[in-house]
Amino acid sequence: MAIEIDLNRVYMPSEDVVARVIENEIIIVPLVSGIGDMEDEIYTLNETGRSIWEKLDGKKKLKDVVSELASEFDSPLQKIEKDVIGFVQEVIKRKMLVGK
Amino acid sequence: MTVANLSSGNNDEGISLSAPVIMELIEAVHEKGASFRFQAKGHSMTPAIRDGDIVTVSPLKEIMPRRGDVLAFRHPERPQMLVHRVLHTMARKYFVKGDNCPEADGWIPAENILGLISKVERQGRSRFWPNRSAPSSWVNFYLLLYPLWLPVRRRLVQLYRFFKNCN
Numbered sequence: 638m639a640i641e642i643d644l645n646r647v648y649m650p651s652e653d654v655v656a657r658v659i660e661n662e663i664i665i666v667p668l669v670s671g672i673g674d675m676e677d678e679i680y681t682l683n684e685t686g687r688s689i690w691e692k693l694d695g696k697k698k699l700k701d702v703v704s705e706l707a708s709e710f711d712s713p714l715q716k717i718e719k720d721v722i723g724f725v726q727e728v729i730k731r732k733m734l735v736g737k
Numbered sequence: 738m739t740v741a742n743l744s745s746g747n748n749d750e751g752i753s754l755s756a757p758v759i760m761e762l763i764e765a766v767h768e769k770g771a772s773f774r775f776q777a778k779g780h781s782m783t784p785a786i787r788d789g790d791i792v793t794v795s796p797l798k799e800i801m802p803r804r805g806d807v808l809a810f811r812h813p814e815r816p817q818m819l820v821h822r823v824l825h826t827m828a829r830k831y832f833v834k835g836d837n838c839p840e841a842d843g844w845i846p847a848e849n850i851l852g853l854i855s856k857v858e859r860q861g862r863s864r865f866w867p868n869r870s871a872p873s874s875w876v877n878f879y880l881l882l883y884p885l886w887l888p889v890r891r892r893l894v895q896l897y898r899f900f901k902n903c904n
Contacts, residue, residue, distance in 0.1 A: 655765045659758045666762055666773075673766035675759070675775040676791055 640726045644703065644718070647737040648725060649695030654733045656690070663687045665733055680733070689724050695737055699725065756818045760811060763818075763851050767796035772855060781835030782807070782820060785883075786857055790864075792820060793856035800853060802831055805883055807854040810845050820854060824884060836887055 650656055655666045655673055665680040666673040682690055688709070692702040699721065707717045728734040754762070759775060766773045772795040777786050785807070786792060794809045802808055806823045808831065821842055825832035831850065834841035857864045 655762070655769060655771075657761060657765050659761050660755075664754075664758070664762065666766060668766065668769060668771045671771045672793065673762065673771055673773045675754070675762070675773065677774070679754075 640729050642699065642722045642725050642729075643736070644700040644722075645698055647695060647698055648693045648729075648734050649737055650690075650693065651733055651735045658687075663690055667731065667733060678731075680731075685720070686724060689721055690728075693725075693734060757816050760818050760851060763794055763809065767852060770796060770798075772796070773852070774856075777820060781838050782822070783837045785822075785836050786820060786854070787859065789859075791858040792854050793858075794820075794852040795855040796852050797850065802826065802850065802853060808833060808845075809851040809854060811849040811851065812842070813845065813849055818851065822884065 653668045655668065657664055663682040663686070665682070666675070667678055667680075669677065688706060689702065692705060693699075697705075703714065703718045703721050706712075706721065707714045710717065725734060729736075763773045772793050774791060774793045777790045777792050778788060780788055792809075802823050803826060804823055807820060808823060809818060809820045810831075810833070811817075812819055819833075819835070819842065821833040821835045821838070823831045824834055824841065827844070829847040830844045831847070832841060832844050855866065857866050
């Protein structure tokens with residue numbers, strides 16, 4: 638079942654992940670039972686994922702994130718919205734993002 | 738804008754990370770008070786830690802490394818992370834050496850220490866490893882005897898090879 642995403646909601650990285658920009662790439666390590674586990678799951682984001690992730694700062698509503706990205710990428714709002722929602726669903730499913 | 742993509746490191750291809758990246762991740766994870774688990778490469782700590790073993794490196798917090806502990810640390814001169822054993826300690830300096838290395842790494846300053854090896858897993862099983870957060874007399878015994886046992890073991894291996902070649 639797809640996770641419901643509210644564009645009027647503010648989202649932020651979970652306390653249970655460590656995300657770092659290393660060598661121009663975002664690497665996300667989920668902390669499971671107090672352990673960051675490189676042998677289990679570790680994630681990297683592509684450039685688009687990184688652009689979205691960096692804007693999910695716990696301050697902006699998701700619709701504002703979409704608007705900012707639409708102007709930055711000069712892309713139709715609907716297309717950006719679809720991509721952002723898909724990404725947010727994916728990271729929420731992995732408990733890496735939480736709604737405020 | 739291309740489609741956002743999240744790549745996972747637990748697939749068959751995995752995500753290959755360099756030593757500097759792993760060191761940065763260890764520090765970031767330790768900042769949250771959590772431990773970090775990764776696969777050891779190399780033979781410098783054989784037989785205690787073998788190539789491919791999974792090691793857990795824990796933040797030092799209030800624990801002061803002591804003789805016999807195995808530490809993960811930044812090499813002072815190279816962009817390299819090593820996992821070697823403490824042989825001597827001095828004020829905020831640790832003399833370390835790989836169990837299977839002919840030469841010691843020398844004195845490593847405390848600021849280069851990334852953490853303490855708190856667990857070693859081999860082929861899916863946890864190996865006996867002294868847990869410094871719950872010290873016991875057995876742990877102290879192990880920590881005391883392990884560095885002393887290594888030269889004896891090396892000598893026994895040499896003798897075994899010698900007699901094997903004689904036959």
